[in-house]
Amino acid sequence: MRILFATSELYPLIKTGGLADVSAALPSSLASMGHSLTVLLPGYLPVLEQAREQGARILTDLFIMDYPVTLWATTLPGTEVSVWLVDIPGIFDRQGGPYQDITGRDWEDNAWRFRLFAEVARRLATAESPLGSGRPDIVHCNDWQTGLIPVLLSMTPGSPPTVFTVHNLAYAGLFSRDTFDRLALPGELWHPDALEFHGRLSLIKGGLVYGDQLTTVSPRYAEEIQQPPMGYGLEGLLRHRGDRLRGIVNGIDERQWDPAHDPYLFMTYDAGRLNGKALCKADLQQTTGLACEPDTPLVGFVGRLVEQKGVDLIEDMIPRLVAAGCQVVLLGSGDRAAEQALASKALQHSSRVAVSLGYDEALAHRITAGADIFLMPSRFEPCGLNQMYSMRYGTLPVVHDVGGLHDTVRDPEFDGLERGTGFVFGSDSAAECWHALTRALALYRQPQHWQRMMFNGMSQDFSWRRSAEQYLDIYRSLHNRTLNKRN
Template identity: 50%
Template sequence: MRVLFASSEIHPLMKTGGLADVSASLPAALKRLRHDLRLVMPAYPAAVARAGTLEEIGTVTLPGFPADPVTLLSGTLPGTRVPLLLADAPRCFQRAGDPYRAMDGRDWQDNHLRFGLFARLIEHLALGRAGLDWQPDVVHCNDWQTGLAPVMLHLHDRRPATVFTIHNLSYQGLFARAAFDALDLPPELWHYQGLEFHGQMSFIKGGIAYADHITTVSPTYAQEICTQQMGNGLDGLLNHRADALTGILNGVDYKEWDPSRDKRIAANYSREDMSGKARCKADLQHHFGLPGRSGVPLLGHVGRMVPQKGVDLLLKAVEPLLSGGDAQLVVVGSGDPVLERIARRLAERYPGSMGLHVGYDEDLAHRVEAGADVFVMPSRFEPCGLNQMYSLRYGTIPVVRRTGGLADTVVDADPVHLASGDATGVCFDEATPQALADALARALALYHQPAGWKRLVRNAMAQDFSWSRSAESYAGLYRELVAGR
């Protein structure tokens, strides 16, 4: 099948979160299944610089955007054979900062126009109106930045099938009513069953309401977003469309995340030969200026410092362990200034027990996965999560809250699962510092039982969350949708 896969970020061209990893790995897996897939993403300056050789293949002027002709740049996603299209519209995308925010951390005021233009381009590519000798059978859109594309395509009788994937429902692309008017959309779309959402315009609601099928990134998250507690006001619509909603678990790119061949870590190791992991732990301790205490468990956390990720729970729960010398902690991430400040104070208070890197560093993320003994993910909600799956492959036992994809990928080391031999981590339920502290205590008790810990680590490393299964699920969905049209 011919598939157009649209995303606002794709690793290694541009990355702010897991969306970028998925938007690289899933298309590559679909390509290996011999589907004719093309990627499309905005041509941010950093993306153009990292994309390698690019060729201008045409210019498109889109309805509603006469002053912003889009030049299509064609290439190949680095490290793959997946064809890549970058949408070069300088006024919209040639800016410093990340794809959505200026250097001061505030959202670009014209994000509705920037991603409205991107959606128009997706529509034109889907309908064969962009000057390419190619038209897709399926258009696969991802998160709010592409949410208007299924809306625009819904207005055409002869069109490809559309899939819209929710990676995180809490980011909705909400704008004032004036944004709807500025995008020159049909007035009949402004109603409570369309793009209107409590007086605002919602890009993500457009994708949910008008795509032929909706997916999200784990089975449990698909159930959770249909509840009032986690539906972000869209649970009614999601329940209405429940027959067209599927949870497909994200996968892991084991070419990038495998300790036996990872070039970013101090020493390679495998399930059969774990000797290199001790060197990775010593390397991580040295990097953060922590004493090289091999018998003390080293906890790791990589992620955005936001309440969703439960970083506040971690910083509260771990302090008694740091003050007593019972564990060390390294944290890599940035986000909420208040949480960053709390983390800095904790690192200053316990310089021999805690290391902190404010910001994101891909190399350091790999070193944490390889060097830590325990990876802590106390997320209040987690659509899928990738780090817990990376941790399993690296033999770094995940301690996770039982939610979303964390619940789907980590088996709790309770007495029953330890006895049956299928435990892979430690899970807890309540989003409180005490519940996390109790889970960490269980993990540390297991750590101090070397034979049992070794069995737990080996079982974790045996788990397979490769993209092949997920890609097959998406390919099957595509076939059903194309047959249905």
């Protein structure tokens, strides 16, 4: 099949979160299965510079809504996936991030930027494409930045069907009525059954209303977003479209996250030779300034320091963990107050707690490998990747029973020691989180049982191939339905 995959992030070219990882791994997996994948990505300044240095070529020039557009063709590093970069002078090629300027403020014209991106996608996917034959059988869109693509394609005769994936419903792409008026969209779209949402424009609603198939990144999250509060006011629409909504757990990129071949690790290892993990723990302790104590439980965290990730619970757990004789290593960035609070905790407990603010890919891998326990107390987690990374690396996760965490972690208290892979707590309270941690620490003191669970986690199949096959089922069903309608 020919699939056009529209996204606003793509690892390793541009990343602010898990969307970038999925946008690389899913197309790569589909391409390895023999399908033709093209990722459509905005031409951000650093991405364009890197692509040109590596020999990107101009595929075509367009004129979109009075803007000259150059489409650059390159490939995703290490894959056969084509990447088309949408270069619109003054729109995406700016200093700063994909959605914010260098001061951290949202670009005021974000809605217009992604309106143009959607128009480019519409043009390339239909008979108006300057590229001639080879138009896609399916257009797969992701999150609010691509929410207008299903809208525009629904209004264009002969368009391919669309899949719209919600990675995080908390980010809805909300803008004012004045913004809608400036987007040159048909007036009838300003309606509760279309893009209007309580007097505002909702770009994610475009994908939810007009996408031919809706997916999200875990079965539990698909259930959660059909009810308040996780539906953020869109739960009625999602229930209405429930027969078109499917939850598919994200996979992980096993090329990037494999303890047996990870170049970031002091020593590689696998389930059959765990001595390398002990050396990774010692290396992490030395690197972060902690005492090299092989028998001391080491608790790690990697993620955004925001309310969603339960950062207040993490702050609460640090003194308790220190008092229980643990070491703690944290890596992340986000809310300034949370950063300062965690840095203060590290100063108070400098011999037991290490905090690194920012993002460091190498350190993220080393924490995942060197920790014994991975703490992930997210208030909500559509899918989550870190819990799967940690299990693959023999690091047992402690997680809140939500979204993809529910779907991927098995607690020995409920599933038995022979199937257990981590520890789950039911409500987002400090008491529940601490109870799960104490259960983990108790089992840590029983090495035979602990290694049994390490082996269970390292034996799980979190590959993208299984998830990709589920997406292929959706693509084929939509494609066949479209062919039947045309015939």
